[in-house]
Amino acid sequence: MADDQVISSVWARPEKARNARPTLSREQIVAEAIRLLDAEGVDALSMRKLGQALNAGATSLYRHVANKDQLLELVVDEIYGELRVPVLDDPAEWRPAVRALAHEMREMILRHPWVAPILGLVGSSYLGPNVSRLTDEMLGLLEDAGFALEEGNGAVKALFAYVIGWTTSEAAWLLALARSGQTEEQWLEQMRPAMEHAMESHPRLARLYKAQREARPNLNIPQDEFDYGLDRFLDGMHPTRP
Amino acid sequence: MADDQVISSVWARPEKARNARPTLSREQIVAEAIRLLDAEGVDALSMRKLGQALNAGATSLYRHVANKDQLLELVVDEIYGELRVPVLDDPAEWRPAVRALAHEMREMILRHPWVAPILGLVGSSYLGPNVSRLTDEMLGLLEDAGFALEEGNGAVKALFAYVIGWTTSEAAWLLALARSGQTEEQWLEQMRPAMEHAMESHPRLARLYKAQREARPNLNIPQDEFDYGLDRFLDGMHPTRP
DNA sequence: CTCCCGGTGCGTACAGTGTTCGCGTCATTG
DNA sequence: CAATGACGCGAACACTGTACGCACCGGGAG
Numbered sequence: 001m002a003d004d005q006v007i008s009s010v011w012a013r014p015e016k017a018r019n020a021r022p023t024l025s026r027e028q029i030v031a032e033a034i035r036l037l038d039a040e041g042v043d044a045l046s047m048r049k050l051g052q053a054l055n056a057g058a059t060s061l062y063r064h065v066a067n068k069d070q071l072l073e074l075v076v077d078e079i080y081g082e083l084r085v086p087v088l089d090d091p092a093e094w095r096p097a098v099r100a101l102a103h104e105m106r107e108m109i110l111r112h113p114w115v116a117p118i119l120g121l122v123g124s125s126y127l128g129p130n131v132s133r134l135t136d137e138m139l140g141l142l143e144d145a146g147f148a149l150e151e152g153n154g155a156v157k158a159l160f161a162y163v164i165g166w167t168t169s170e171a172a173w174l175l176a177l178a179r180s181g182q183t184e185e186q187w188l189e190q191m192r193p194a195m196e197h198a199m200e201s202h203p204r205l206a207r208l209y210k211a212q213r214e215a216r217p218n219l220n221i222p223q224d225e226f227d228y229g230l231d232r233f234l235d236g237m238h239p240t241r242p
Numbered sequence: 243m244a245d246d247q248v249i250s251s252v253w254a255r256p257e258k259a260r261n262a263r264p265t266l267s268r269e270q271i272v273a274e275a276i277r278l279l280d281a282e283g284v285d286a287l288s289m290r291k292l293g294q295a296l297n298a299g300a301t302s303l304y305r306h307v308a309n310k311d312q313l314l315e316l317v318v319d320e321i322y323g324e325l326r327v328p329v330l331d332d333p334a335e336w337r338p339a340v341r342a343l344a345h346e347m348r349e350m351i352l353r354h355p356w357v358a359p360i361l362g363l364v365g366s367s368y369l370g371p372n373v374s375r376l377t378d379e380m381l382g383l384l385e386d387a388g389f390a391l392e393e394g395n396g397a398v399k400a401l402f403a404y405v406i407g408w409t410t411s412e413a414a415w416l417l418a419l420a421r422s423g424q425t426e427e428q429w430l431e432q433m434r435p436a437m438e439h440a441m442e443s444h445p446r447l448a449r450l451y452k453a454q455r456e457a458r459p460n461l462n463i464p465q466d467e468f469d470y471g472l473d474r475f476l477d478g479m480h481p482t483r484p
Numbered sequence: 485c486t487c488c489c490g491g492t493g494c495g496t497a498c499a500g501t502g503t504t505c506g507c508g509t510c511a512t513t514g
Numbered sequence: 515c516a517a518t519g520a521c522g523c524g525a526a527c528a529c530t531g532t533a534c535g536c537a538c539c540g541g542g543a544g
Contacts (some may be wrong), residue, residue: 021520024477028528046501059503064521068502106423117359120410125433127440136444149450158471164402165407168362171398191367191422198369202378228393229400236477266493288530299494301532307491310531 024056026064030074034112041175042114072118079115079130082108085137094145095234096147098159101138102230105163107171113171121162146239155237162233166226243268266298268306274314279317282423283417286354314360317369321357324350336387337476340401343380344472347405348412355413361406388481397479404475408468 032053036045047068051058065071083104086097108118122131135156142152155212176188199206256384274295293300305314325346328339332396351358364373377398384394419429441448452464 048501048505049274051523059505059524060522062503117362120362120407121414123411123415125415127433127436129440132440132444132447136447139446139450143446149446153450154467154470155474157467158404158474161310161411161471162404162405162475163407165362165403165405165410166400168407168410169365169403172363173365173367180410191369198371198374202374204381204391205374205378206383208395220244220434225396225399228396230401231473232397232400232478233404233471234478236474289532291528293494301495301534302493343539 030078037114077130080130091144102163108166109167113175116168116171146241148240275317279356319372322372333386344405348409351409355417358410358413388483390482406408
């Protein structure tokens with residue numbers, strides 16, 4: 001609980017100039033944290049384990065990172081760095097570009113499922129370099145397509161909210177499934193009694209699950225459902241100056 | 243880590259019939275947990291504190307609740323119980339009804355800001371009674387309006403994803419602000435150097451923040467931005483059989 | 485009635501967690 | 515060469531979730 005005067009974000013000031021031998025650096029710590037998170041999940045990331053993985057004492061990390069929270073902020077920005085906003089030859093092609101970025105973002109999150117819940121916590125007041133670059137480039141893309149600046153901002157925020165909200169659930173499901181060590185079929189079988197019970201008084205849910213069970217083998221339901229919402233959103237967007 | 247055979251959700255089986263004196267009950271525990279969470283936030287909820295608030299030992303709770311995770315699942319479903327899906331006289335009026343529910347959901351989350359991150363984690367496989375009722379009623383509303391069942395499902399999931407993703411950021415901002423004990427103006431002033439730095443190489447962000455700073459006193463920006471994305475999404479939705 | 489037995493409360497204990505403090509050490513600068 | 519700061523880190527603190535085992539008590543069986 002850093003209730004000092006210094007509550008400003010990580011990005012307020014650059015890292016202290018490090019002149020001594022850099023056996024341990026902020027970048028190194030962030031990189032190793034991501035490796036650990038990818039390998040063992042968010043519950044497995046403790047400062048002690050991270051220190052051990054870096055051949056360092058646990059408390060040494062605090063020379064380079066104020067907090068575990070701050071470390072996670074740095075990690076999030078690093079992950080955002082995996083995304084690239086395309087540069088368009090024809091500004092009118094904004095729609096497939098936005099759609100592609102949403103897909104890229106979903107895939108990025110599914111590559112690092114632990115990141116989804118953290119992403120939601122960093123809000124609009126987040127000023128990491130990669131997040132700033134990303135939103136600025138998105139604003140540019142939309143502005144070139146004829147969207148007013150405030151409107152583009154609304155669109156970017158809405159897009160991020162949708163992708164994050166959606167993938168948070170999806171990632172949580174995938175993580176739970178992985179932890180259980182079961183296949184999807186086994187898991188669903190185990191949920192069966194709870195489902196049947198829920199169906200009894202909810203006829204539409206019952207019909208829905210029945211329909212999905214029959215259709216399942218043939219298609220990628222999560223991807224399709226993600227695209228459905230995404231496309232409805234894109235359908236609703238129109239540049240003010242076309 | 244309940245890696246037993248019994249990984250099925252809380253709702254698989256009803257609570258064990260309790261015949262002895264019910265000095266402690268599941269409902270009581272859930273209710274008190276919500277009181278504590280509303281009062282002191284999610285970090286303050288520990289099993290020991292919760293037990294103390296109930297004049298009980300910490301470990302007594304485990305007779306009624308398997309896990310802290312399960313407790314949070316129960317809490318989430320209880321909170322969902324605050325939402326009501328309107329019954330429409332005219333099925334064609336689906337749009338304002340969906341819009342109103344999104345607003346209601348946002349307000350519910352802002353009433354319990356700690357719930358936002360947890361909401362994201364409970365995915366589509368969540369079968370609490372209130373969640374089941376809510377989605378079933380939403381499906382009914384949309385089906386009456388002419389949406390096919392699978393399409394209604396996509397719409398409901400997309401709507402929830404958007405609202406949750408959006409409000410998670412908003413709630414995190416409000417919580418951080420509250421913890422800091424500062425006013426919004428003070429906070430923004432403190433962020434100033436970080437912002438200025440981010441602006442230097444990001445001209446569109448700079449213009450955006452300048453415009454927002456000038457407009458701010460007059461309007462409720464979060465509400466408006468929330469509505470912007472919501473309306474774009476609703477604009478994109480059309481019943482298959484009108 | 486007695487017996488007993490399952491559900492309940494809870495004290496203790498364990499293996500962790502994030503983080504503070506103060507000490508020793510080392511490289512670089514004056 | 516001396517000193518000044520940054521750095522690494524061992525120990526300690528105040529917590530956390532939860533497993534275990536014991537005590538108790540109410541109600542049904544014999």
